[in-house]
Amino acid sequence: MKKIVLTLVVLMLASPAWATVIITAAQVGDTNEVVISYDASTEATLVRAFSLNIQLDDANVLSVGNVNPNYPIHPGTIQIDTSGPKPVIDYGSPVAPQADLPSDTLPGLGTRGITIEMGSLYAPTGLGSPNAPDPCGVLLSIFVDWECCLTITGNVARAGSSGVVLEDPDLAPTVTFPAPNSVCVIVSCCPHCWAYVGQPCGDSDGSGAVNFADLVALKASWLKSDPDPAYNPCADFDHSGGVNFADLVKLKAYWLKSVPPCP
Numbered sequence: 001m002k003k004i005v006l007t008l009v010v011l012m013l014a015s016p017a018w019a020t021v022i023i024t025a026a027q028v029g030d031t032n033e034v035v036i037s038y039d040a041s042t043e044a045t046l047v048r049a050f051s052l053n054i055q056l057d058d059a060n061v062l063s064v065g066n067v068n069p070n071y072p073i074h075p076g077t078i079q080i081d082t083s084g085p086k087p088v089i090d091y092g093s094p095v096a097p098q099a100d101l102p103s104d105t106l107p108g109l110g111t112r113g114i115t116i117e118m119g120s121l122y123a124p125t126g127l128g129s130p131n132a133p134d135p136c137g138v139l140l141s142i143f144v145d146w147e148c149c150l151t152i153t154g155n156v157a158r159a160g161s162s163g164v165v166l167e168d169p170d171l172a173p174t175v176t177f178p179a180p181n182s183v184c185v186i187v188s189c190c191p192h193c194w195a196y197v198g199q200p201c202g203d204s205d206g207s208g209a210v211n212f213a214d215l216v217a218l219k220a221s222w223l224k225s226d227p228d229p230a231y232n233p234c235a236d237f238d239h240s241g242g243v244n245f246a247d248l249v250k251l252k253a254y255w256l257k258s259v260p261p262c263p
Contacts, residue, residue: 019043019171021164023052023152025183032144032187032195035066036152039136046132047071047173049119049165050139051096051158056112057181059148062197063109064116066141067094070133071118094118094140102157115155116140125167145195145206149181193234198259202251204234210254218243218251
């Protein structure tokens with residue numbers, strides 16, 4: 001009996017302790033923005049990195065924004081310019097390129113799935129570090145092109161099923177994700193095409209560039225206003241409710257240019 005008790009004690013001491021990290025997602029009002037947040041505030045440890053798959057069921061991820069400055073990077077996109085008197089670091093995008101290993105990286109922006117990889121380079125380590133990231137907060141926002149539901153999971157090849165790497169290697173993360181497809185975006189504020197990142201600059205069809213097709217759309221709806229059936233909201237670049245000279249000025253300013261995204 002003593003041997004059994006002793007064995008159990010040894011196993012308990014040898015097993016890693018667990019830390020809980022909560023990942024949440026929430027739509028901002030009735031817009032096309034979804035905020036991804038994290039919370040490890042109940043634990044005496046910090047998150048070193050996130051590697052998550054974000055998948056939509058019936059829309060595309062147009063762009064990301066509001067990236068947490070404490071977790072800014074995907075390591076494969078860092079570029080250091082040493083041509084000047086001081087090195088300039090460009091941390092790139094938290095969206096992992098599909099060409100980057102490992103092979104289960106999702107396709108990326110403009111598709112229904114992205115893999116984000118975000119890490120912190122703070123030093124010294126520990127909760128008392130003046131450079132330590134907050135234990136909870138917004139990780140980043142994604143912007144979608146229409147109504148959809150989304151699922152968040154860990155990218156197994158990069159960080160295991162948890163999708164989280166902790167500062168303390170002796171702690172194993174237990175991560176809580178939103179239930180599959182429990183977070184749904186309902187865009188009731190505006191027409192579908194107004195969610196295109198370049199639409200305010202004249203990109204009426206979401207092609208990523210302003211060209212002849214956009215001019216045709218504007219011409220077909222010229223001087224028409226809502227609710228006239230000839231009014232095309234995709235050609236209403238300033239979202240005024242009518243297609244007029246102001247929209248032509250925007251299209252002219254970005255004529256034959258790529259516009260992902262525009263002001």
